[in-house]
Amino acid sequence: MAPTPMAPTPIRLHPNTPKGPAVRLRGFTRRFGENTILDRLDLDIAAGEFVALLGRSGSGKTTLLRTLAGLDSAGGQEVETPQGRAVVFQDPRLLPWKPVWKNVTLGLNGEAPRARAEAALHEVGLGHRLDAWPATLSGGEAQRTALARALVREPQLLLLDEPFAALDALTRLKMHDLVLTLWRTHRPAVLLVTHDVDEAIALSDRVLVLDRGRIAAEEVIAAPRPRTADAASQAVRARLLAHLGVEPSPAAQGPSVVRLAEASLA
Numbered sequence: 287m288a289p290t291p292m293a294p295t296p297i298r299l300h301p302n303t304p305k306g307p308a309v310r311l312r313g314f315t316r317r318f319g320e321n322t323i324l325d326r327l328d329l330d331i332a333a334g335e336f337v338a339l340l341g342r343s344g345s346g347k348t349t350l351l352r353t354l355a356g357l358d359s360a361g362g363q364e365v366e367t368p369q370g371r372a373v374v375f376q377d378p379r380l381l382p383w384k385p386v387w388k389n390v391t392l393g394l395n396g397e398a399p400r401a402r403a404e405a406a407l408h409e410v411g412l413g414h415r416l417d418a419w420p421a422t423l424s425g426g427e428a429q430r431t432a433l434a435r436a437l438v439r440e441p442q443l444l445l446l447d448e449p450f451a452a453l454d455a456l457t458r459l460k461m462h463d464l465v466l467t468l469w470r471t472h473r474p475a476v477l478l479v480t481h482d483v484d485e486a487i488a489l490s491d492r493v494l495v496l497d498r499g500r501i502a503a504e505e506v507i508a509a510p511r512p513r514t515a516d517a518a519s520q521a522v523r524a525r526l527l528a529h530l531g532v533e534p535s536p537a538a539q540g541p542s543v544v545r546l547a548e549a550s551l552a
């Protein structure tokens with residue numbers, strides 16, 4: 287008698303455990319040819335923690351993020367991350383020939399994709415633009431669509447590579463507020479790559495500086511959000527800028543932290 291064919295094993299979309307660290311790297315090294323970009327780097331991010339990563343251009347921030355996203359090979363080294371990961375880059379990377387909602391569910395398995403896209407787009411304030419074409423979106427709307435595409439995957443780890451860098455100052459402040467709202471609602475661990483020290487201090491629980499392939503500095507930001515530019519945050523800011531090789535001038539100190547607290551971000 288012929289054996290009964292086995293039913294295919296169902297794929298679990300989100301087999302992550304909610305407890306424990308979201309990211310753990312030990313002695314991680316990444317080379318491109320002769321150049322060692324990440325050099326025996328240690329990194330821990332707790333579940334639900336919001337971490338910002340600063341570093342000079344070319345210091346390896348995107349390389350690290352791509353490794354955590356599983357976009358680059360880890361060369362056999364151990365990289366602990368949850369399976370549910372999503373990335374938002376500086377460029378929203380929308381397919382122009384697909385409407386907004388199909389961009390959001392691109393590559394996503396499961397039922398009721400349009401309803402899931404609608405829910406995610408609603409959360410980023412674009413519930414009315416489901417059928418719009420990407421070319422008709424503003425820069426901020428396109429980046430909110432990219433956030434919805436990340437959100438719909440219910441990630442345990444949200445990787446953001448300078449997602450606000452191309453936006454104007456006011457849109458950027460609104461995006462800060464949106465990202466914090468989404469983070470509070472869904473509680474993924476977040477790794478935000480940014481060049482903006484004030485953005486890092488305003489948003490994150492912890493700020494790291496990547497330099498010469500390692501985490502060269504760490505600042506824990508314990509102040510409740512929204513954050514004001516008090517003496518403590520100015521001291522943190524000065525230390526972080528020093529690690530980035532910048533001497534802060536008095537005129538350049540802290541305005542955007544104050545703005546964040548004062549601006550209407552609705």
Ligand SMILES: Nc1ncnc2c1ncn2[C@@H]1O[C@H](COP(=O)(O)OP(=O)(O)OP(=O)(O)O)[C@@H](O)[C@H]1O
Pocket residue numbers: 318323341342343344345346347348349350
């Ligand atoms: N695929 C690659 N092949 C060769 N070299 C690479 C590759 N990807 C990155 N690099 C090099 O690794 C270094 C780190 O690049 P990476 O993009 O991670 O820097 P970054 O910190 O994100 O910089 P930026 O702030 O400018 O975005 C750079 O010198 C870059 O040229």
Ligand SMILES: [Mg+2]
Pocket residue numbers: 347348349
């Ligand atoms: Mg980069």
